[in-house]
Each structure stands twice: as C-alpha cells, then as structure tokens.
Amino acid sequence: MTPKTEKNILGNSVETVKDLSEHASPNFRGSITFNPELINDRYEALLESCPTNALAKVRENERTIISVDHGKCIACGYCKDVEPKLVKIQSKSALPVKTKTNLVEYSNPQPVMQSGKPYEEIGNELSEKIKKLFGRSLAIREVDAGSCNGCEIEITALNNPIYDIERFGIHFVASPRHADILLVTGPASRNMEIALLRTYEATPTPKIVIAVGACACSGGIFGDTYATTGGIDKVVPVDVYIPGCPPRPEVLLQGLLLAVNRLKPEQIAKSKQELN
Ligand code: SF4
Numbered sequence: 001m002t003p004k005t006e007k008n009i010l011g012n013s014v015e016t017v018k019d020l021s022e023h024a025s026p027n028f029r030g031s032i033t034f035n036p037e038l039i040n041d042r043y044e045a046l047l048e049s050c051p052t053n054a055l056a057k058v059r060e061n062e063r064t065i066i067s068v069d070h071g072k073c074i075a076c077g078y079c080k081d082v083e084p085k086l087v088k089i090q091s092k093s094a095l096p097v098k099t100k101t102n103l104v105e106y107s108n109p110q111p112v113m114q115s116g117k118p119y120e121e122i123g124n125e126l127s128e129k130i131k132k133l134f135g136r137s138l139a140i141r142e143v144d145a146g147s148c149n150g151c152e153i154e155i156t157a158l159n160n161p162i163y164d165i166e167r168f169g170i171h172f173v174a175s176p177r178h179a180d181i182l183l184v185t186g187p188a189s190r191n192m193e194i195a196l197l198r199t200y201e202a203t204p205t206p207k208i209v210i211a212v213g214a215c216a217c218s219g220g221i222f223g224d225t226y227a228t229t230g231g232i233d234k235v236v237p238v239d240v241y242i243p244g245c246p247p248r249p250e251v252l253l254q255g256l257l258l259a260v261n262r263l264k265p266e267q268i269a270k271s272k273q274e275l276n
C-alpha cells in the first residue's frame with residue numbers, strides 16, 4: 001500500500017452518519033395514509049386494488065371509514081393509483097408495535113403516526129438498556145423463514161459502516177443457543193415451519209421473538225396459502241411486530257428497543273441460571 005493510499009484511508013475518519021434522517025430519500029415508500037375529507041362511496045375499487053388485503057371498510061357511528069393494516073401493507077401504491085386524492089404514500093415508515101392490532105390505522109380521524117426517533121438516539125438508548133439489563137452485549141439470531149431476501153438486505157445493512165450496530169453492543173450470532181433475540185423474516189413458509197419452531201425451542205430464556213416485515217407480520221405478499229402459514233405468530237409467539245416491506249434499518253433498531261423494553265431483570269436472571 002502506498003503512503004498516499006494509506007493517508008486517504010486514515011483520512012476517512014469515522015464513517016458512521018450522525019443524523020440519518022437528513023439522508024432519507026423523500027421518494028422512499030414508507031407507508032400509506034389517507035385524506036379523510038375525500039372519503040367517498042367508491043370503496044370497492046380501492047379495496048380490490050390491494051394485493052395483500054391490507055385495506056378494509058369499517059362502519060363507525062353510521063359512517064364508513066377505511067383502515068389500513070401496516071402489518072399487511074407492502075407500500076406498492078396500487079391503492080393510490082385508484083384513488084390518488086384519497087391515498088397518500090409517505091416516506092415515513094410505520095413503526096414497530098407490541099400487539100398486532102396496533103398495526104391497524106383508521107382513515108378518520110386522520111391517522112397520526114408517531115414519528116421515529118433519530119437512529120443515533122435509539123442506538124444510545126438501546127446501548128444503555130442493554131448494559132443495565134445484561135451487563136454484556138445483546139445477541140441476535142436471524143431466521144429467514146421464507147423471505148424474498150429484501151428484509152435480509154436491510155438487516156445486513158445494520159452491520160455496515162453507516163449503521164454500525166455493533167457500536168451499540170448488539171451483534172449477530174450463528175446459533176440460537178447463544179441468542180437473546182430471534183429476528184424472523186418471511187411468511188413462515190410450510191417448509192420452514194419446523195425449522196423455526198426448533199430454533200425457538202433451542203433459544204434460551206427470555207426467547208424474545210421479533211417479526212420483521214409485512215411477510216413475518218401477516219404473510220404479506222405471500223399471504224396465507226398451502227405453502228405459507230400467514231405470519232410467524234402462527235408458529236411461535238411474537239413479542240414485537242416490525243411493519244414495512246422491507247423495514248429500514250432505523251425502524252429495525254426501534255423494534256429492538258421495543259423488544260428490550262419488554263424484558264424484565266427477573267427474566268435475565270433466569271436466563272443466566274439456565275446458562276450456568
Ligand atoms: S399500498 Fe399496496 S399493499 Fe398498501 S394498502 Fe395500498 S394497495 Fe394495499
């Protein structure tokens with residue numbers, strides 16, 4: 001290596017980006033939202049346009065409103081093509097939740113999506129909690145239960161120099177026996193059902209499971225068919241649902257924070273006893 005190349009490499013300084021929100025593309029399809037003033041009676045075409053049955057018509061106080069299940073929505077935009085004034089696609093992602101019903105938002109009143117915190121802030125909060133709870137790093141085992149690989153690309157990005165998740169004390173492990181958390185993608189294809197179940201059984205307490213992406217949350221674009229189970233909660237208990245197709249790395253980190261927030265010190269103590 002020439003001194004010039006060496007100087008260039010060392011001169012790169014820190015590669016991580018401090019405020020990732022400045023780097024988010026405004027064209028990114030994060031989630032859909034509605035313009036409630038424009039809701040009319042032409043629901044049928046709108047509902048039929050959705051390939052994942054994420055949209056539903058709900059009667060409330062003699063009014064009809066529309067709901068979107070972010071756990072099913074793949075942000076394809078077909079509904080917007082049918083009703084461009086009613087449906088808006090926003091770059092803001094739907095956020096992770098602890099219970100599946102919280103993935104559903106209604107058109108009226110206007111959905112108020114919580115905004116995600118900056119990546120760095122979530123990471124630092126997570127790092128503090130991990131230190132306090134575990135006294136060591138947090139280990140994740142990723143399980144692909146039949147995904148298209150899109151979610152894996154975003155999960156892999158967590159390890160790149162931009163997101164650099166290891167600096168927060170989080171790392172991926174090869175065996176479920178060494179894992180605290182299972183990060184599961186895919187609709188849980190029938191072929192992966194037993195493998196997922198065995199991975200879950202091999203994971204020590206507290207066995208936290210996170211469903212990553214629309215497929216893992218509900219079956220997504222693969223749906224519930226002869227070849228798929230229609231969501232990983234049909235196979236193993238799920239603690240956190242992360243919507244998106246695929247979810248961005250910052251949303252994945254937010255899902256991890258939600259999962260760690262669910263843990264109690266007694267569960268960690270039990271896990272330590274099991275390992276000794
Ligand atoms: S964006 Fe696509 S998946 Fe989402 S509600 Fe609209 S049609 Fe359905």
Ligand code: SF4
Nearest residue numbers: 147150213214215245
């Ligand atoms: S949620 Fe989307 S990106 Fe993730 S596995 Fe399913 S289809 Fe692929």
